[in-house]
Amino acid sequence: MAAAYRVDARRWSELFETLMDTIETRFVRPEPRRRVRDFVAGLLAPLPVKNCWTIAEHAGDAGPGGMQDLIGRASWDDALVRADVRDFVAARLGHPDGILVIDETGDLKKGTHTVGVQRQYSGTAGKIENCQLAVHLSYASPFGHTLVDVALYLPRSWTEDPARRLEAGVPDTVGFATKPQLARRLVASAVAGGLPCRWVAGDEAYGSDPNLATALRGLRIGYVLAVACSHRVPTGLGTYRTDQIATGLPRHAWQRISGGSGAKGQRYYDWAFITLPLAADQHAGHHWLLIRRNRTTGELAFYRCWSPERVALRQLVTVAGRRWSIEESFQATKTGLGLDQHQHRRWKAWHRWTTLVIAAHAFLAAAAAVSTASPDGLIDITVNELRRLFHALILDPARRNTDVIAWSIFRRRHQDSAKISHYARQALTEP
Incomplete structure (x- = not known):
C-alpha cells in the first residue's frame, strides 16, 4: 500500500510541476515567479490559518512582504492564469460529456470596505448577512471535478459609488451585472477556451433567468437548471405552474433513479419528465420539465432542461445530480485551501x-x-486526503530551528510596534 502511494506521489509531483511551470510563464520577474510556487504550496499545507503571513513563514521567507507583493502589487494577469488552469483541467479531466456547474458562494465579512461587501442573502449562511458573493464555475466529468473560473458579484451600491470603486481599485470597465449575467460570461469563456462540455447545471438563481437559457441554447450546450415551483411552462394543454403539473402526474410516470453515489450509498429519488414541444424556439432542440421527488418527505424539485438532441431521462438525472459537485468543491477549498x-x-x-x-x-x-486504484478495504483517495499526503511526502520543507525562531522574533517585533502606535494614539485623546 505504501509503495502505491510512493508511485502516485511521483506522479502528483510531476503534475504539480507541470501546472506551476505553466503558470510561472505569466510572471516576468523572477521573484514573483518563484513566490507563486511557494504560495500555492502554502495553500496546500495544513496551516491552521491561510494568509500571506502564514504562507510566507511556511515558505521560509524572512517576512510576509514578498507574498503580500505577489497578491497586491506584482505585475501579472489573474485571468490568464485561470485560462492556464482551465487548459490544465481540460487536458487531465476533459470529457465530451463534461458538465459546467454554476453557483455562488458567500464570504462573511465585517465592515464595509472589502470590495463587493454589503448586507445581502448568503446561501452559505442561509440568511441575509454582511458578505461578499462570487459566482463560480466548476467542471465535472467522469474523471473528477474542480473549480475553474470565478467572477466577483459587485452590487449597485458599489458600481454606482465612484469613491468606493476608487478605494477598492475596481477597474473602470467593470459595471453592474447580475449573477446570471456573470454566469453567462464564465460559460462563454470556458466554451471559447476549448473546455470540452455538453451540459450546464445550476440552481434556481440561474434557472429563473430566461436570457441565460437562451444564451446556452445559442452555444448548443444542453442544460438542467432548477426552477421554482411557481415557474410556468407551456404544455400541449396550456401553460401551467410546475407544481400543478406534478400533482396531475399518474403513478406510472415516476421512475426511481439514483442521482449519483454518495458517502452513504446511492442517492435515489423518484423522477418524472414531461416533453415541452411548445417551448421550441429558433434554436430547435428538445425541451423538458424534469421533476424530482424525495422518497421520504415527498418534497419536489423542478428543472427546465434542453438538449440539441433527444436524451433519456437517466441522462438528465445524471446532470442534475452532478450539480452538487460544486458544493463539494466549495467545502474542500474553504476548509482545506483557504478560499474564504x-x-x-x-x-x-x-x-x-x-x-x-x-x-x-x-x-x-x-x-x-x-x-x-485502492486495494480492498480502502475508498479511492479523496482530494482532502491527497492534500495531506502530498504535503507530507513532497512539500513539507526541512524546517530549521533558526527559521522558527526568526519568525517568532518578527511577529513579536511587529506586535511591539503596533502596541506602541496604539498607546501613542490613545495618549492624544485620553488624560
Whole structure:
C-alpha cells in the first residue's frame, strides 16, 4: 500500500510541476515567479490559518512582504492564469460529456470596505448577512471535478459609488451585472477556451433567468437548471405552474433513479419528465420539465432542461445530480485551501487570491484522477486526503530551528510596534 502511494506521489509531483511551470510563464520577474510556487504550496499545507503571513513563514521567507507583493502589487494577469488552469483541467479531466456547474458562494465579512461587501442573502449562511458573493464555475466529468473560473458579484451600491470603486481599485470597465449575467460570461469563456462540455447545471438563481437559457441554447450546450415551483411552462394543454403539473402526474410516470453515489450509498429519488414541444424556439432542440421527488418527505424539485438532441431521462438525472459537485468543491477549498480566509479588500488582490486557490484545487482534482486504484478495504483517495499526503511526502520543507525562531522574533517585533502606535494614539485623546 505504501509503495502505491510512493508511485502516485511521483506522479502528483510531476503534475504539480507541470501546472506551476505553466503558470510561472505569466510572471516576468523572477521573484514573483518563484513566490507563486511557494504560495500555492502554502495553500496546500495544513496551516491552521491561510494568509500571506502564514504562507510566507511556511515558505521560509524572512517576512510576509514578498507574498503580500505577489497578491497586491506584482505585475501579472489573474485571468490568464485561470485560462492556464482551465487548459490544465481540460487536458487531465476533459470529457465530451463534461458538465459546467454554476453557483455562488458567500464570504462573511465585517465592515464595509472589502470590495463587493454589503448586507445581502448568503446561501452559505442561509440568511441575509454582511458578505461578499462570487459566482463560480466548476467542471465535472467522469474523471473528477474542480473549480475553474470565478467572477466577483459587485452590487449597485458599489458600481454606482465612484469613491468606493476608487478605494477598492475596481477597474473602470467593470459595471453592474447580475449573477446570471456573470454566469453567462464564465460559460462563454470556458466554451471559447476549448473546455470540452455538453451540459450546464445550476440552481434556481440561474434557472429563473430566461436570457441565460437562451444564451446556452445559442452555444448548443444542453442544460438542467432548477426552477421554482411557481415557474410556468407551456404544455400541449396550456401553460401551467410546475407544481400543478406534478400533482396531475399518474403513478406510472415516476421512475426511481439514483442521482449519483454518495458517502452513504446511492442517492435515489423518484423522477418524472414531461416533453415541452411548445417551448421550441429558433434554436430547435428538445425541451423538458424534469421533476424530482424525495422518497421520504415527498418534497419536489423542478428543472427546465434542453438538449440539441433527444436524451433519456437517466441522462438528465445524471446532470442534475452532478450539480452538487460544486458544493463539494466549495467545502474542500474553504476548509482545506483557504478560499474564504483572504484578508484583502481590493479588487485585484481578491481575484489573485481566489485564482491561486482555484489552481491548487485543480491540481488536487487532477492528481486524484491519476491515483492508482485502492486495494480492498480502502475508498479511492479523496482530494482532502491527497492534500495531506502530498504535503507530507513532497512539500513539507526541512524546517530549521533558526527559521522558527526568526519568525517568532518578527511577529513579536511587529506586535511591539503596533502596541506602541496604539498607546501613542490613545495618549492624544485620553488624560
